[in-house]
Amino acid sequence: MRKLRRIAGNIGFGFGVLMLVSPAILVFLWMLSLSLKTELDNTDYPPVFIPNPPVADNFLAVFERNDFLTYAINSVIVSFSATGLAILFGVPAGYGIAKMKATKAAVVILIARITPGLSYLIPLFLLFQWIGLTGTLAPIVVTHLVITVPIVVWIMMGFFEGLPAELEEAALVDGATIWQAFRHVAMPLARPGITVATILAFIFSWNNFIFAMVLAGRETRTLPVAVNNMLTFEQISWGPLSAAALLVTAPVLLLTLLAQRQIVAGLTAGGVKGG
Amino acid sequence: MDSAASLAGTAAAGAIPRRRRNYARQYWWFVVPCGAVVIATIIFPWVFTLYMSVHEWKLGGGRSWVGFANYAKLVEDERFLLSILRTLYFTALSVLIPMVLGLLAALAFHRKFPLRGLARTVFILPMMATPVAVALVWTMMFHPQLGVLNWLLQQVGIPPSMWVYAADTVIPTLVMVEVWHWTPLVMLILLGGLASLPIDPYEAAKIDGATPLQAFWHITLPLLAPFLVVALIIRTIDALKAFDTIYVITQGGPGTASETINIFLYLQAFAYYNLGYASAVVVVFFAIIIALAMVLLWTRARVKDA
Numbered sequence: 001m002r003k004l005r006r007i008a009g010n011i012g013f014g015f016g017v018l019m020l021v022s023p024a025i026l027v028f029l030w031m032l033s034l035s036l037k038t039e040l041d042n043t044d045y046p047p048v049f050i051p052n053p054p055v056a057d058n059f060l061a062v063f064e065r066n067d068f069l070t071y072a073i074n075s076v077i078v079s080f081s082a083t084g085l086a087i088l089f090g091v092p093a094g095y096g097i098a099k100m101k102a103t104k105a106a107v108v109i110l111i112a113r114i115t116p117g118l119s120y121l122i123p124l125f126l127l128f129q130w131i132g133l134t135g136t137l138a139p140i141v142v143t144h145l146v147i148t149v150p151i152v153v154w155i156m157m158g159f160f161e162g163l164p165a166e167l168e169e170a171a172l173v174d175g176a177t178i179w180q181a182f183r184h185v186a187m188p189l190a191r192p193g194i195t196v197a198t199i200l201a202f203i204f205s206w207n208n209f210i211f212a213m214v215l216a217g218r219e220t221r222t223l224p225v226a227v228n229n230m231l232t233f234e235q236i237s238w239g240p241l242s243a244a245a246l247l248v249t250a251p252v253l254l255l256t257l258l259a260q261r262q263i264v265a266g267l268t269a270g271g272v273k274g275g
Numbered sequence: 276m277d278s279a280a281s282l283a284g285t286a287a288a289g290a291i292p293r294r295r296r297n298y299a300r301q302y303w304w305f306v307v308p309c310g311a312v313v314i315a316t317i318i319f320p321w322v323f324t325l326y327m328s329v330h331e332w333k334l335g336g337g338r339s340w341v342g343f344a345n346y347a348k349l350v351e352d353e354r355f356l357l358s359i360l361r362t363l364y365f366t367a368l369s370v371l372i373p374m375v376l377g378l379l380a381a382l383a384f385h386r387k388f389p390l391r392g393l394a395r396t397v398f399i400l401p402m403m404a405t406p407v408a409v410a411l412v413w414t415m416m417f418h419p420q421l422g423v424l425n426w427l428l429q430q431v432g433i434p435p436s437m438w439v440y441a442a443d444t445v446i447p448t449l450v451m452v453e454v455w456h457w458t459p460l461v462m463l464i465l466l467g468g469l470a471s472l473p474i475d476p477y478e479a480a481k482i483d484g485a486t487p488l489q490a491f492w493h494i495t496l497p498l499l500a501p502f503l504v505v506a507l508i509i510r511t512i513d514a515l516k517a518f519d520t521i522y523v524i525t526q527g528g529p530g531t532a533s534e535t536i537n538i539f540l541y542l543q544a545f546a547y548y549n550l551g552y553a554s555a556v557v558v559v560f561f562a563i564i565i566a567l568a569m570v571l572l573w574t575r576a577r578v579k580d581a
Contacts, residue, residue, distance in 0.1 A: 013383070013386070013388070014388075016379075016383060017383055017388070017394055020376075020379070020380050020383060020394075020398060021394050021397045021398050023401075023455055024397055024398060024400050024401050024455075025397060027401070027409065027412060027413070027416075027455065028400065028404075030412060030416065030423060031408075031409075031412045034412070034415065043421055045420065045421055045426070046426050047421075047423045047426050085312075089308050089309040089312050090309055092305040092306070092308070092309065093305060093306045093308070093309030093310070095302075095305050096302045096303065096304075096305030096306035097306060099302045099305075100302045100303070100306075102306070105306065105310075108313060108317070108318070112313070112317050113512075114512050114561075114564055114565070114568060115317075115321070115561060115564075116515075116516045116518070116537060116540075116557075116560060116561070116564070117516070117518070118518065118537060118540055118541055118544070118557070119320065119321075119324060119540075119557040119560070119561065120316070120317070120320045121544070121545075122320075122324065122327065122544050122550055122553055122554055122557065123319065123320040123323035123324055123327065124316070124320055125545075126323075126550070127319075127323075142316060143316070145312060145316050146316050146317060149309065149312060149313060149316070149317075150317075153309065178301050178302065182305070203403055206405065207403075207404075207405045207406060207407075209406060209407045209519045209522075209523075210518060210519065210522075210541075214545055223405075224405055224406075224407040224408070225407075227407055227408060227411065228407050228411075228523055231411055231414065231523065238415050241411055241415070242411070242412060242415070244408075245405075245407075245408035245409075245411045245412060246408070248405050248407070248408045249404045249405040249408040249409070252403050252404065252405060253400060253403065253404060255403075256396065256399065256400060256403040257396060257400075260392070260395075260396040260399070263399070263403070264395070264399070264463060267399075267460065267463045267464075268463050268464065268466065268467035
């Protein structure tokens with residue numbers, strides 16, 4: 001009797017877990033299904049669930065039209081630059097803040113996390129017009145720093161605070177400069193933290209929509225902006241639309257699956273999120 | 276001899292703090308480059324927004340000092356006031372539901388079960404997915420005639436909904452998308468909290484014959500309270516700031532039925548090019564966010580005291 005109850009309990013628990021993960025699974029599967037079906041099947045009612053047979057036409061259509069490749073390259077350039085620069089500036093800053101216990105600097109980062117992304121756009125938009133940078137990728141990279149730099153500084157600050165100070169102190173006693181102590185002692189130890197910061201900064205830069213939407217011209221759109229434009233112009237062609245959406249989000253989903261342990265660690269520690 | 280030794284001793288003792296102090300100052304150089312970036316991209320916009328908000332500032336047109344006229348106009352702008360109410364409505368639902376679901380999910384993923392790692396990864400996928408891409412799929416699912424959601428409702432005998440195409444259902448529908456997106460973040464924060472809880476109280480409770488529900492209510496919840504408050508604050512701020520999915524799915528429509536503060540702000544700035552007025556919206560919006568965050572932080576202090 002007790003055993004029976006435990007089995008029933010386990011089945012109930014399994015069912016509960018299934019309920020928790022099914023919304024995620026269903027939305028992504030539906031995205032996949034739409035992208036692999038013909039236009040006829042996509043607008044059929046009741047809906048066709050399993051593509052039969054699956055077709056690649058939608059993906060081909062995405063690459064044929066819309067300069068999709070140009071936008072993909074733009075996205076890659078923007079996200080890599082914004083992440084790289086944030087690591088370059090943010091890792092030493094995180095170290096400095098941790099060493100000086102400069103909590104006031106941390107408050108700036110916190111407020112930056114609170115401020116709506118849109119509010120940076122109005123002044124920066126004007127600034128780029130005055131400097132004459134509109135129409136290039138530079139303004140988009142710079143605005144993405146608003147997202148990536150706080151993420152990197154916040155994660156690295158926490159990480160360096162958690163490292164034991166003895167090793168660096170030993171290096172300093174042996175005559176190393178503080179830069180050498182940072183470069184050759186603290187940085188190697190902090191590599192896991194840098195990995196987490198890089199992954200999260202990259203994902204939130206890749207996903208960002210609003211900065212590029214306002215700042216990008218025809219040639220400088222990033223993928224999220226390009227995909228949103230497809231929606232406005234081709235209301236009903238669901239197949240190519242889903243194929244494009246899937247292509248845009250596939251890199252970050254794969255990255256999440258591959259690096260889930262680091263991502264969970266980073267997000268649990270900081271509650272960071274871009275934008 | 277003696278005095279020489281003590282002299283050397285004092286010299287050494289004096290040298291160490293001075294060197295330490297030097298170090299502290301040298302660490303500034305680690306922060307300076309990043310500080311410059313932060314000033315240019317984050318602090319400059321804050322200050323400049325304040326400056327713009329007291330000007331009549333048209334893109335491409337002139338600008339003139341108007342004092343607090345923009346703010347005075349905001350207070351009487353019914354469209355803005357309604358957008359505040361909508362934002363609060365959206366935020367209340369988008370905080371409460373993820374808090375409850377996130378807590379349940381955290382409790383589930385805290386237990387060991389087969390395939391737990393995979394299930395947890397799948398569960399956090401929504402928060403990592405590109406919001407625009409996901410919003411597109413939702414838009415297709417919301418289609419009143421051809422959408423898969425209405426078909427699903429039909430299967431369980433519920434009348435079809437207009438989803439985002441009717442004024443009274445649009446905000447709850449957008450909340451659904453927001454919940455789908457951000458419940459994982461609440462779950463992760465609470466999961467981190469659960470992992471840090473001590474085991475002793477549970478063992479003591481078991482010996483005293485407490486039921487699991489009692490243990491949850493009297494041990495887990497109180498110990499988890501600080502993490503709940505952190506999740507609550509983060510979720511509230513993010514819900515107030517929600518933009519991407521709302522903009523992609525409805526652009527504030529139908530009519531202005533889903534026009535939150537952020538959408539109103541966007542339209543003022545980049546559709547009507549009223550940059551001065553939009554800057555005043557930013558300042559008020561920021562004040563609302565800070566005010567709510569302060570209230571929640573105050574709650575946190577209360578929770579800690581209790």
